[in-house]
Structures are given as C-alpha cells and as structure tokens.
Amino acid sequence: MENTRCCALEAVLCTEQRPSEYFQRLRGENALRPAFAELAALIGVPQPPAHHAEGDVWNHTMLVLDAAAALRPQAQQPFVFMLSALCHDLGKPAVTAVIDGRIRALGHEAAGLAPARALLGRHGVPAALTEQVCNMITLHMRPNLLAAQSSGISATNRLFRKSCCPADLVLLAAADRNGRLPARPEADAAAECYLRGRLALFEQSNEKE
DSSP: OHHHHHHHHHHHHHHOSOTHHHHHHHHHTTOOTTTTHHHHTTTTOOOOTTTOTTOSHHHHHHHHHHHHHHHGGGOSSHHHHHHHHHHTTTTHHHHOEEETTEEEOTTHHHHTHHHHHHHHHHTTOOHHHHHHHHHHHHHTTHHHHHHHHTOOHHHHHHHHHHOSOHHHHHHHHHHHHHTSSSOOHHHHHHHHHHHHHHHHHHHHHHHHO
C-alpha cells in the first residue's frame, strides 16, 4: 500500500503540468484529510498582504507547486524537488503570529520538519528521500535572503555545502519567489542572476578541489 501511495503521489507531482489542480479538487471534495491533513492545515493561515497578495498559506503553496512544475525539467532530483515545494511551508500553522502589528512565521522552517515527515511517511516516501526533503525545507528561505542582502561568496558557499542538492535548492527558491503576488519581475530576475552566478562559482570551486 505504501509503495502504491508513493507512486500515486509521484505521478501527480512529476507528470502534471499543474499539480495544484489535484489538491484543489481534493479540497473541493472535502477529501484532504486524513491523507493530506498537514496541507489542509494551511487553509486560512494568514500571510503579510504586502508580500503575499495571493492570500493564505494554502494559496501560496498551490502557486509554488505549479511554479515548481514549470521548473521541474531542470531539477536533478525531480521527485524530491516537487515534494519540497509541496511541504516547504508546512510549519507555518504552528508558528504564525502577529508580532508588533505584523504577521510573522518565525522559525517555520524547523517547525515544518515534523509535519513533513508525517505527511511523507503516510504516503510511503522512502526515509532517504524524506530526509532530503527535510534538508530542502530547512534551507529554503536562505537563498532568497542571501540574494536580498547581496551576501558574499563565503555565505553562499556555506549554504550550498549544507544543501543535499544546491542546484535544486536554487530552483526551489525560484519557485517560492514565483509563487506569490504581486509579481516582482525585476527583483526576481536580480535574485535569479545572483543565485545562478553564486552556484556556478560554488560548482567551479568544487571541481578544482
């Protein structure tokens, strides 16, 4: 049964052009729980409107999922990449709060590991893949933050050394940027250029070692 569930999830995430439609259909049928209870928990969790005009964490996750599907042909590990897109914000329901008048989700990366393991375990995702997804979840905020700060090469190299797949982490960061409204094409292009450039430098340094 576990293998069947894992294969079914992989088919949705790795073949559909818009995987969100599958999950939206489950939501419409009131059938997200229990199989995707952790995803259902995202519904209604607020985000700062200035950065997420698309609405709650559910809407953002669905947009990220479809953005990731567009990038999927570039992924080195497509299934892990798509699972990471699906699970990247599962920690937000536990930590979202209004702090000093602002909606914040501090520490949602770490908070997302337990629900991700629960969801993936329920679907029979192998433990080795689950841990790679958890690595991606843990690091998913860092690339765009470093890009926004124009951090030095040593900072991006440290990040990439922590990553199980730096190239796919950069793709996940792109999907996270693309999965929100309003669009910021100039800022997104600058972040993409920065991260691609730093990834190339990191890969070159590894080749020389």
